[in-house]
Amino acid sequence: MHKERKMMIFCLLLAAISSPVFSEEWKATVVKHLEVLVSSCVVVPCSFTHPKENLPASKLRKIWHSSKGRDQRIYHEDSTEISENFRGRTRLLEEKSASNCTLEITEIKDHDNGPFCFRIELARTPGDTSTIDKFSFVEDCVEFTMLNEPPKPTLIHPKTAIQDRPYTVMCSVIHTCPSNVPKLTWSRATTDTDVIEVHRQIYVGYWETLSILTFIPEEKDDHREVTCTSQFYGPKTSYSTLTLDVKRTENFNHIIIPTAVGIGTAVIFALFCIFMVKKYKNRIAELQQQEGSVWNRLSRMSRRNRV
Known part of the structure; x- marks a missing residue:
């Protein structure tokens, strides 16, 4: 019994000593x-x-x-x-x-x-x-x-662009080098473009470079290509391209202008008719007054002759 107690105490001391190491x-x-x-x-x-x-x-x-x-x-x-x-x-x-x-x-x-x-x-x-x-x-x-070949950028964009309205395209590429991030460039570089760039870690060991392009498409941009190019540290490059489908803004000028011209012509013709009617009425009234005065003169002259 005494030996068992000594053995238990020894085990407890050993555990106490070794616990900081193994914990x-x-x-x-x-x-x-x-x-x-x-x-x-x-x-x-x-x-x-x-x-x-x-x-x-x-x-x-x-x-x-x-x-x-x-x-x-x-x-x-x-x-x-x-x-x-x-x-x-x-x-x-x-x-x-x-x-x-x-x-x-x-x-x-x-x-x-x-x-x-x-x-x-x-x-x-x-x-x-x-x-x-x-x-x-x-x-x-x-x-x-x-x-051996760099990954191509991923493009995210609406299927259709509307003329004269802001249009946004997102270009992203995955990489493993946040200390030398890939450089993303766009083929479209005009005064109406706005580019935002974002860098973030998406999961352990992988990062994403994201470029967001916003511009105002015109009618002439229909079927034009927009290309995003990624240049990696090294350097190696890759690119992705989209073809714009620009929907024209609804234009009703071909209806509005003829209608306005027709209405304007009708208004002018109506005013002219009213003016002419008034003119003829006034002329008739003047003639009637003149006829009345002539008839009165003739009546007075006939009475004088009888006398």
Whole structure:
């Protein structure tokens, strides 16, 4: 019984001592797979935790290496430790953040497919080459699928444009390089155009560049093409085109003008008729007055002769 109690106390002490170590894990959050454009660049989102979270960032040595071996480094704070093929093409983004391990690779080559894994080494003192702990996250590596041709932009727009009314076209392209976003340009560049550009992350490891074009279509724009071109870092280009279908604004001039002319003519003719009727009535009245006066004179003359 006494031995069992000692064994229980020993187990409890061992658990108390080891619990701080095992309660916090070596854990990395790395995107597993990305489609990458050859000659362009890629940003691999990465963050990690480790059991010694109270260590300053200056004691953390962040390394990226090939899954084939820890000595095949693609990133190291000492550039001489990097494989020659990747030297000058890799860097860490947000390097001052202790828990950040986001990697950028530029000038992607068709054999840079990985997998690539993150490794952390904890130095005894800042700048010290010796380490007190180290860990490679070989279960959380990133692998690339190489794209030799860039993706075409996606166009979103109303089916029909209406003459003299604002018309909006949206052009978007997906990419993996937010530090060097693709440039979107439009074939239509006139004084009536208005372009808005938006950059956003759509999901882990992928970003979208969106360009919104608004312009006033004219009758002459019917069946004209509008092209959106995307230029990727590298550079490689792709484009998408739409053909405008401009609906003319309803015009009733061919009805309104003849009707107005007809009404105007009728009004003028009616006024002329009224004027003529009044004129003839006045003339008749004058003649009647003249006839009356003549008849009166003749009557007076006939009476004088009888006398």
